[in-house]
Amino acid sequence: MAHIGTDINLAKYWLTAGNVVGMPTETVYGLAGNAFNDDAVLRIFQVKNRPHFDPLIVHADSLAKIAQFVTDFPRQARQLAEAFWPGPLTLLLPKTAAISDLVTSGLDTVAVRIPQHPLALRLLAALDFPLAAPSANPFGYISPTSAAHVAAQLGAQIPYILDGGQSAVGIESTIVGFVSGQAVVYRLGGTSVEALESVVGKVQVHTHSTSNPAAPGMLKSHYSPRKPLFLSNLATAQANWGSLTFSSVLANVPMAHQRILSPTQSYTEAAKHLFGYLRQLDDLPIEAIYAELLPEEYLGRAINDRLRRAAADH
Ligand code: TXA
Ligand code: MG
Numbered sequence: 001m002a003h004i005g006t007d008i009n010l011a012k013y014w015l016t017a018g019n020v021v022g023m024p025t026e027t028v029y030g031l032a033g034n035a036f037n038d039d040a041v042l043r044i045f046q047v048k049n050r051p052h053f054d055p056l057i058v059h060a061d062s063l064a065k066i067a068q069f070v071t072d073f074p075r076q077a078r079q080l081a082e083a084f085w086p087g088p089l090t091l092l093l094p095k096t097a098a099i100s101d102l103v104t105s106g107l108d109t110v111a112v113r114i115p116q117h118p119l120a121l122r123l124l125a126a127l128d129f130p131l132a133a134p135s136a137n138p139f140g141y142i143s144p145t146s147a148a149h150v151a152a153q154l155g156a157q158i159p160y161i162l163d164g165g166q167s168a169v170g171i172e173s174t175i176v177g178f179v180s181g182q183a184v185v186y187r188l189g190g191t192s193v194e195a196l197e198s199v200v201g202k203v204q205v206h207t208h209s210t211s212n213p214a215a216p217g218m219l220k221s222h223y224s225p226r227k228p229l230f231l232s233n234l235a236t237a238q239a240n241w242g243s244l245t246f247s248s249v250l251a252n253v254p255m256a257h258q259r260i261l262s263p264t265q266s267y268t269e270a271a272k273h274l275f276g277y278l279r280q281l282d283d284l285p286i287e288a289i290y291a292e293l294l295p296e297e298y299l300g301r302a303i304n305d306r307l308r309r310a311a312a313d314h
Contacts, residue, residue: 002155004147004163006119011162012126020044022136022150023059023123024164025115027088027172027190028143028275029150030059030133031158041102041132047157050139055105056132057090057173058112061124066112069098069130074181076200083199086116088169088190092177103132113173119164135172142223142282142310145170145275170272171302176203188302190271207305223275225282229289229311242286244277244307246270246294257286267299274303278310 002022003010011021015032018040023032031048033040035058045052060066063081067073070093073081077091095110104110112130115121124131135143136150144150147163155161174189176196185193185205196203227242234243234250242257243250247265250258259277261270281289291307294300 002151002158002161004151004161006163008119008123008126008162010160011123014159015040015123015127015131018043020047020158022144022147022154022158022161023120023131023133024117024147024162024167025059025120025133026117026167026169027115028145028167028170029136029147029161030057030115030120030131031136031150031154032059032131032133034127035103035130035132036098036100037129038100038102041100044132044134045102047154048134048137048139050134052102053105054134054139055107055111056103056134058099058103058110058130058132059115059120059124060112060130061086061114061121063114065130066093066114069096070094070110070112071096074178076181076183077176077178079199080176080183080196081114084191084195085114086121087114088116088171088173089113089196090173090175090187090189092175092186109177111175117164117168119162123162140224142225142275142278143172145272149276149279166272166276168272169268170274170276171299171306174302179204188305190299190302192298193301194298223278223306223310224312225278225289225310227282227286227289229291229307231291231293231307231311234290234292240287242281242284242289244281244289244291246292246300248292253290257281257284261294261303267294267303270294271299271303274306 145167169190175187
């Protein structure tokens with residue numbers, strides 16, 4: 001069973017030995033391994049039970065380190081990096097041979113980001129290699145936002161989880177690529193489209209592919225609880241159902257089965273609570289979960305994307 005602690009040196013020991021560890025970030029916890037070591041990268045896929053066509057994000061603590069394994073940094077990418085790194089933004093940039101095809105699933109771009117979490121940044125600064133890290137959940141399940149979430153599902157397979165408390169943002173990074181130098185959003189996430197547009201002007205959003213491996217990770221059914229999740233007919237909810245709402249309190253669902261994302265209708269508070277509340281609902285003695293979509297703006301848009309994918313199975 002994984003040890004849980006805050007010892008950077010212990011995390012560094014396991015990573016340098018080619019093993020994988022749980023790593024806190026401001027978005028969600030990652031399952032981290034040496035991005036330059038194919039055995040460590042293979043181990044990540046194995047522990048997550050992740051298909052090899054779904055590539056990984058590479059994390060580093062500085063632009064200088066990233067510059068060593070990307071061949072081009074388009075102007076809009078540089079503007080976004082300056083505005084939002086460290087932070088919940090991932091950029092797709094052309095890679096050098098230092099990044100193996102295992103990391104990128106054969107694509108010629110690598111996904112990179114500088115996370116905004118003090119422990120992650122200290123760990124990355126202590127290493128002479130970047131960390132490949134997908135979210136630390138079994139493939140398809142809800143992403144973890146605490147060390148306990150990681151331990152609950154992957155703890156038996158990894159030696160150590162670096163405990164950085166509850167993830168402050170709570171949903172994954174926004175993924176942005178560049179087509180003819182123009183920013184395109186491939187995954188909605190912790191940096192809102194409005195925020196991106198305030199820096200580079202109008203951006204395209206292409207997040208709807210379902211099974212196209214060229215735009216991986218946008219599998220329609222994802223972020224799923226085990227319980228069926230429905231997005232409509234809150235009014236018909238019953239005693240043996242649970243609910244996830246933005247701010248409303250429902251009269252027809254027992255209070256113990258209700259999770260309210262943000263009583264004050266704050267998108268950032270809602271994002272922070274989203275995955276933890278979904279896990280709680282999944283563990284309650286209820287048959288199904290009703291979820292209410294948020295207004296389609298700012299982080300509400302990214303939260304709705306997660307809820308729609310979670311509902312897609314049913
Ligand atoms: O916030 C986050 O991004 C978290 C933390 C740990 O950093 N990580 C994360 O990783 O969400 P993961 O593996 O769960 O999601 C990474 C997504 C996948 O959907 C993958 O398909 C996409 O990034 N991706 C990675 N490399 C790509 C590439 N070269 N082109 C297109 N998509 C890529
Ligand atoms: Mg994930």
